[in-house]
Amino acid sequence: MPCHSNEELKRLVSEAKKYTKHGEVADYIPALKKANRDDLSVAIYHSDGNCYSAGDIDQKITLQSISKVLTLALALIDCGEECVFDKVGYEPTGDPFNSIIKLETSRSAKPLNPMINAGALAVTHLIKGNSVIERLERIIAFIRDLAGHETITYSEEIAKSEFDTAFLNRSLCYYMKQDGIINENVEELLELYTKQCAIEMDCLDLSRIGLVFAMDGLDPVREKQIIPVEVARLCKTFMVTCGMYNASGEFAVRVGIPAKSGVSGGIMGSIRNRYGIGIFGPALDERGNSIGGIKLLEMMSKKYELSIF
Numbered sequence: 001m002p003c004h005s006n007e008e009l010k011r012l013v014s015e016a017k018k019y020t021k022h023g024e025v026a027d028y029i030p031a032l033k034k035a036n037r038d039d040l041s042v043a044i045y046h047s048d049g050n051c052y053s054a055g056d057i058d059q060k061i062t063l064q065s066i067s068k069v070l071t072l073a074l075a076l077i078d079c080g081e082e083c084v085f086d087k088v089g090y091e092p093t094g095d096p097f098n099s100i101i102k103l104e105t106s107r108s109a110k111p112l113n114p115m116i117n118a119g120a121l122a123v124t125h126l127i128k129g130n131s132v133i134e135r136l137e138r139i140i141a142f143i144r145d146l147a148g149h150e151t152i153t154y155s156e157e158i159a160k161s162e163f164d165t166a167f168l169n170r171s172l173c174y175y176m177k178q179d180g181i182i183n184e185n186v187e188e189l190l191e192l193y194t195k196q197c198a199i200e201m202d203c204l205d206l207s208r209i210g211l212v213f214a215m216d217g218l219d220p221v222r223e224k225q226i227i228p229v230e231v232a233r234l235c236k237t238f239m240v241t242c243g244m245y246n247a248s249g250e251f252a253v254r255v256g257i258p259a260k261s262g263v264s265g266g267i268m269g270s271i272r273n274r275y276g277i278g279i280f281g282p283a284l285d286e287r288g289n290s291i292g293g294i295k296l297l298e299m300m301s302k303k304y305e306l307s308i309f
């Protein structure tokens with residue numbers, strides 16, 4: 001049964017909201033501390049162009065790790081599969097998203113997959129352009145196209161707040177530079193990565209991007225193929241295996257939707273040929289996923305039979 005009313009979603013949101021008090025807002029990026037723990041909103045974009053939503057959907061969120069799927073798509077378009085997987089692997093890690101351990105204990109500092117921070121930094125390194133500004137503009141233009149929203153941009157405040165405190169991400173970069181995975185100036189890569197993570201949008205935009213992936217790269221609203229089918233398929237596979245960090249296995253069992261989360265509390269979901277989902281709920285569980293968002297997706301998956309398994 002498809003979802004076809006805002007009222008129905010509103011009931012699910014108020015049920016899932018009960019769980020937000022068990023979570024915490026991310027604080028390792030100081031500017032993210034300002035979020036309101038009890039917020040929870042959702043938009044579901046249907047392939048026929050209808051969209052339903054509930055909660056404060058005008059609220060903007062920064063993409064954070066959700067941007068990793070989008071830069072992966074752009075890097076695959078820019079350089080092709082062989083070049084990208086020369087820099088990152090295909091395997092889930094079972095470690096937290098910002099863990100450094102495998103970079104040291106593996107034979108080379110090649111990150112295990114593009115959804116952990118090290119892997120995402122190696123992917124952002126591949127984005128083409130002659131300067132940080134040009135590469136950032138290309139990322140933003142690509143994301144505007146995916147969302148069909150021309151004014152999307154990034155939050156200076158959140159980007160700066162992360163840049164000033166990203167010591168762990170800098171360490172990941174230096175490990176990778178030592179082994180030749182990346183060969184650019186680390187501060188420049190960090191500037192690009194933190195701005196990419198700080199790109200802001202609302203749930204509706206997020207659900208529209210989720211829909212493009214759900215439709216194998218086609219924006220059904222404008223009938224425009226934005227991402228090649230094979231690239232969209234590859235990105236969705238990583239969403240299933242690594243999209244919810246080291247909670248991806250449990251999420252596959254309980255929810256079964258290709259999805260990507262970020263520490264701002266966003267989750268983007270893609271249900272093949274049917275819907276894109278955008279969620280914002282800044283209270284996080286201990287593995288860094290939106291606690292209300294996961295609950296909400298679990299309820300939606302059952303009610304609308306969304307699991308791919």
Ligand SMILES: NC(=O)CC[C@H](N)C(=O)O
Pocket residue numbers: 063064065066097098117162169194197261262263264288
């Ligand atoms: N899990 C996340 O959303 C992490 C993204 C964040 N910008 C970081 O690199 O730490």
